[in-house]
Amino acid sequence: MELQGGNNSSLAWVGLHWQELVEHYPNRWVLIADQRVAADAATPSELAKRAKRLGIRRPFMTKIGQGPVVWRTAHAR
Amino acid sequence: MPVKSFEHVISFTQARGEGWLPIVNVAFISSNGTEYELPLLFDTGATEIVLPPEFAEDFPPGTAANANVGGKKDPASGVLTRGTVEFMGQRIECEILLLDLPANPLRAGLFGRGCFKPFGFGFWESTHQLYVTSQP
Numbered sequence: 158m159e160l161q162g163g164n165n166s167s168l169a170w171v172g173l174h175w176q177e178l179v180e181h182y183p184n185r186w187v188l189i190a191d192q193r194v195a196a197d198a199a200t201p202s203e204l205a206k207r208a209k210r211l212g213i214r215r216p217f218m219t220k221i222g223q224g225p226v227v228w229r230t231a232h233a234r
Numbered sequence: 235m236p237v238k239s240f241e242h243v244i245s246f247t248q249a250r251g252e253g254w255l256p257i258v259n260v261a262f263i264s265s266n267g268t269e270y271e272l273p274l275l276f277d278t279g280a281t282e283i284v285l286p287p288e289f290a291e292d293f294p295p296g297t298a299a300n301a302n303v304g305g306k307k308d309p310a311s312g313v314l315t316r317g318t319v320e321f322m323g324q325r326i327e328c329e330i331l332l333l334d335l336p337a338n339p340l341r342a343g344l345f346g347r348g349c350f351k352p353f354g355f356g357f358w359e360s361t362h363q364l365y366v367t368s369q370p
Contacts, residue, residue, distance in 0.1 A: 168257055168273050168340070172247045175339040184337070201288055205268045215261055217271045220286070222337030 167192075167217040175221075183223040188216045238356060239367065242322055246362035247273075249340055254362040258345050261320040264292035272342040276355075276364060280346030282329040283319065284312075290332055293317045301333055310334065321345075322368055324352055 167189040171178065178187065178194070186204045188196040190213060198204035201218055208216035246254035256276040260283070263269050274283065284301075296315030303310045312333035319328050328349040335343065354370030 166259075168247050168259060171273070171339050172249055175249065178339050201270070202268070202291055205270050208270070209268070215269045215271055217259070217273075219273055219339055219342050220288075220337045221339050 171219060178221045179223075182221040184221070186218055186220050188213070188218050190216065238354065240354070240356055240365035241368060242366040244364040244366060246364070247340060248362075255340060256357070256364050257341055258321065258364070260345060262289075262292065263318040263320065263325070265294065266292070268292065273340060274343045274345035275341040277344040277346055280344040282314075282331050282346045282348035283317075284331045284333050284335065284344040284346060285342065286335050286337075287313070287332045289330075290315075293330060293332075296330075296332065299331060301331060303333075319349065321349065322353065322366055324368055326352055 170189060170192050182194065182197050185197045185199065186201050187194045188204055188208055195211060195213070195216075196204060196207045198207055201220075204218055205216065208218075244256070244258055247257045248254055257273045258276050259271050260274050261269060261271045272285070290313065293315040296313040299312050299314035300309035301312055310333055312331050315330050315332065316327060317330045318325055320326075326349060352368065352370070354367040356365035358365065
């Protein structure tokens with residue numbers, strides 16, 4: 158059985174630090190590597206190019222928003 | 235009673251104070267050779283992968299498409315294109331809808347049903363785990 162996720166993944170790190178990320182990188186795309194923000198950029202393509210220069214073949218990227226994150230969703234009306 | 239087996243288990247991601255979310259890492263392989271991984275929310279309500287329009291340059295020009303969005307009365311306008319993704323070691327061609335999404339650090343987009351066919355899924359809310367097989 159192969160396990161994805163868990164405490165050591167980049168995603169779990171974002172989950173633990175997302176409030177700090179919102180404070181420090183509003184409206185920016187961030188590249189997470191080795192449990193830290195390795196680079197940030199305004200667009201995903203710019204960030205992918207920076208990752209290539211850093212020698213990271215398949216970077217993990219996500220966008221940090223600005224303001225409160227809204228989680229609740231509802232589809233039925 | 236059918237018995238299913240799974241080769242992979244994906245742990246849900248904890249969002250501080252907001253519970254556990256079924257987020258999956260999906261790799262995108264663009265036509266120019268660029269590769270990156272994005273966290274996508276596993277969403278059976280989405281018909282295909284949904285990404286924000288900022289990714290348009292990484293995929294072929296698409297066609298205009300409307301989509302129903304939760305919480306909105308009128309359909310939202312987007313662009314439907316195609317791309318190569320890798321999930322659980324399998325490369326597949328999927329439709330990708332480029333649509334405005336509110337930014338959220340834990341999910342860059344949605345992983346919708348259009349990419350589900352090569353896989354089988356088991357959803358365990360109580361243990362915060364998503365089980366996946368590549369041999370459904």
